[in-house]
Amino acid sequence: MSNTSRVALVTGAGSGIGRACALALHAAGYHVVLAGRRLDALAQTIAQAGTGSAAQLLAVPTDVGDPASVKALFAKTEQAFxxxxxxxxxxxxxxxxxxxxxxxxxxxxxxxxxxLTGPFLCTQAAIRLMKSQSPQGGRIINNGSISAYAPRPFSAPYTATKHAISGLTRSTALDCRRYNIACGQIDIGNAATDMTERMAAGVIQADGSTKVEPRMNVKHVADAVVHMASLPLDANVLFMTVMATNMPFVGRG
Incomplete structure (x- = not known):
């Protein structure tokens, strides 16, 4: 199946990595459903895709932690595409x-x-849809984090949930083989987005000091996600790390 007939759904598509990946998938020929809390932010993402893109892009305001909201998101995706x-x-x-x-x-x-609950609910809904469609199957990519392996100071909720995402990735990859559904994960280090802007001023390190950290263009993340998505379903990138080369990860602490 060519990319021109493929459909992608990106959560958190109103800013940062989600916006960059949604736009990259659209540029690669996908129809893209953009999910996020704020409709105005999703509209800004669509505007950046350029004129003539409206038919290929669908904005759906969504709270991924709410089962009813996720159910509505996937119903609208199936209805539209x-x-x-x-x-x-x-x-x-x-x-x-x-x-x-x-x-x-x-x-x-x-x-x-x-x-954690959001990716679980979205994965459940995706599996149900991918199982029932013809041809059967699809791909799920989870945004993990290198913090799952080397946490930053004072990051227990984020680190714990991202560590759990790695377990969800493995379980999904195992349980969904029979349905021709592949699941992989991308762990990202210091992509240059609004969320990491504070790193330019310095962030706390494990030894208590504060240091400026290198960042990388978010385009490299988007390119990596498009690559993972482009593989045939009999091939899978189970885990990929994309990071700013000189950031403190290897040897953090």
Missing amino acids: GRLDLLFNNAGMGAPAVPMEELSYEQWKAVVDVN
Whole structure:
């Protein structure tokens, strides 16, 4: 099947990595469903795709942590395009960088809802659709994080949920073989987005110091996701790390 007839769904598509990947998939010929909390941000992503793109792009305001909202998202995807070939579970958030014992339950739960429950709900819905469509199958890509392996100070909710995403990736890859559904994960280090802007001023390190960290163009992440998506379903990138070469990851601490 050519990319011109493929359908991708990107969560967190209103900014940052999600926006860059949605635009790259669209440029590669995909119809793209853009999910995010704010319709105005999704509209800005569509505007950046250029004129004449409206028929290939669908914005659906979504709270990925809410089962009803996710159900509506996938129903609208099927109604608009008839199938789904790629889900990019990208939506994510962090909590304030404070000692673990000072985090509130509400702060913890908010991160878990978006970073873990959201991908689980979207994966469930994608599997159901991909199982039932003809031809059967598709691909799911999860946005993990190198923080799952080498956490930053004061990042317990983010680190815990991203570590859990690696387990979700492995379980999905195993359980979905029979349905011709591939699942992989991309772990990203310091892509230059609004979320990492603070790194230009310096972020806290494991030894308590504050240092400026190198960042990389977010385009490299988008290109990597398009590459993962372009593989035939009998091939899969299970885990990929894309990072700023000189960032403190190998040897962090």
